[in-house]
Amino acid sequence: MGKLHGVVIALKDVISYKAHKLSAGSKILENFTAIYDATVVEKLLAEDAIIIGRNNCDEFAMGSTNENSAYGNVLNALDPDRVPGGSSGGSAVAVQAGLCMVSLGSDTGGSVRQPADFCGILGLKPTYGRVSRYGLIAYASSFDQIGIFGRNVPDITLVLEVIAGGDNYDSTAASHALPLPNRSALEPEKERKFRIAYFRDAFTHEGLDPMIAEQFTGFFECLRRDGHTVEGVDFEYLDYIVPAYYVLTTAEASSNLSRFDGVKYGHRTADPGVDLTSFYKRTRSEGFGAEVKRRILLGTFVLSAGYYDAYFTKAQQVRKILVDRTALLFNDFDIIILPTAPTTAFPIGEKIDDPIAMYLADIYTVYANLTGIPGISIPLFHHSNGMPFGVQAMTNRFNELSLLQFSHLMMQQYKSYENPYLM
Secondary structure, three states: OOOOOOOEEEEEOOEOOOOOEOOOOOHHHOOOEOOOOOHHHHHHHHOOOEEEEEEOOOHHHOOOOOOOOOOOOOOEOOEOOEOOOOOOHHHHHHHHOOOOOEEEEEOOOOOOHHHHHHHOOEEEEOOOOOEOOOOEOOOOOOOOOEEEEEOOHHHHHHHHHHHEOOEOOEOOOOOOOOOOOOHHHOOOOOOOOOEEEEEHHHHOOOOOOHHHHHHHHHHHHHHHHOOOEEEEEOOOOHHHHHHHHHHHHHHHHHHHHHHOOOOOOOOOOOOOOOOHHHHHHHHHHHHOOHHHHHHHHHHHHHOOOOOHHHHHHHHHHHHHHHHHHHHHHHHHOOEEEEEOOOOOOOEOOOOOOOHHHHHHOOOOOHHHHHHOOOEEEEEEEEOOOOOEEEEEEEOOOOOHHHHHHHHHHHHHHOOOOOOOOOO
16 A cells, blocks of 8 residues: 555645646636646555545635635635635645645645644645646746645655655756655654744734734743743844745746637637737636736736846845845754734635735745745644634755654644644
8 A cells, every 4th residue: 555545635726637627716727627647646646645626726826815716715614704815725624624634735925834824724835846846837936836734744744755856847846855754753852952033023013913923922932941942033134025025926927827828728718809919818818817917917017128127136136135044044043933924814805905915914924935945834823713823934945854843843732722623
C-alpha cells in the first residue's frame, strides 16, 4: 500500500486532474476538461490517495473571501453568514466540515494560510520551489505555491513528504533543497528552545483587532515561561509590503492571463464582431469577473511604457530589500511570528465593494510570498465573537522541518480552540 492509501483528498479548482473539469472558478474556462495531471496529482495517485473532487475558489485565485467565484460564494461551516477566507476557501471548508481528510490549495499572498485561519484549521505554504507548480493554473508565477490544509501537523507533514521535490516540467522546483521533514522527526528534542521574533509594528497596526493583539501578548508570555526566547524587532518595511506585492502580482497576472483569449479553449463570445481585436475584447470581457479584470488592468498599467520603472522596477527593489532583511533576521532567530489576518472571518459582503480594504487585509501574509519563505497558520485561539484565529509562523527557506516541529509543539501545548466540525 502507498503512503496515502485510503486518504481522501480534495483539490482546489486551479490544479489539473486529467479527464476532470478545471475552471479556476471562472466563466472563461467553463466546461474545460483537464488534459493532463499536475505533478502533485501524479504523486498523490502514486501513493494511493483518493481524490474526491474539486473545491470552489476565488476566480483565478484572486481574492481573500471566496466571493469572486463564477459559482458563487463559499460558506464558512462554522457560521454560514461569514466568509471562509480566500482564495482557497473551498479547500479550507472541505477540511473544516469533515468532507475530506486533507486538501490542496494554492498560496500567492496568503490564500492557504488566511482561509485556514478563518476556518480554524492548519494551512501550510511551503517554501517557493519546494513543490512543483506544473499543472497549477498560474496567477503570479514567482509567488504561487501549492499548499496543504489539514487537521493536524502529522497529516500535513506526510502529504508534503509525498508532493515535494524537483520536477523536469518546472524549472523553479528545487530538487537539491534541505531534507524534507517526515512524521518521525516532528518531535523536537525536548531540550530545544526556539528563538522567536515578532515585528513590533505589526502588533500596533491600527487594523489589528484588539482582542487578537491581546491574546498574542498572553501567548508570548506563555512561550517565555516555557523557556523560549521571544523578542520584538523593528521592521521598517511593513508599509511597503502590500503595495509591492500588488504591483508585482498584478503585472505577472496581466502576462499569465493573456493566454485566455477564446481561440483554443474555454469561453468564446457568441458575437465575435468584425475583427480579431473585437473578438478578444468581447470574449475576455464576458469571461472574466470584475476582480480579475481589475487586476489585469492594474498589471497592464504598471508594465506600460513610462510607468514600468516607477512601479514594477521599484517594487522589485523593495522585494530584494525584504529578502536580504529576512535573511539577516534568520541569522538570529528560528521563527518569525505574526498574526495570520488582522481580523477573524467577517460577514459576507462586508468588504466586497472596497477592494483597497480587501487588499490591506493581506498585510501579514504576503510577506512570506514576497520573500519565498515557508509559512503556516496554526489554529490556537478563539475570539469573543466565537470565531477562530491562529498564529502565523515562518522559518527560513527550505526549513520546513523546524516550522512543522514548532507547529506540532504549539498544537500539543497551547491549542485552546476545538472545532466542532473536526471529529
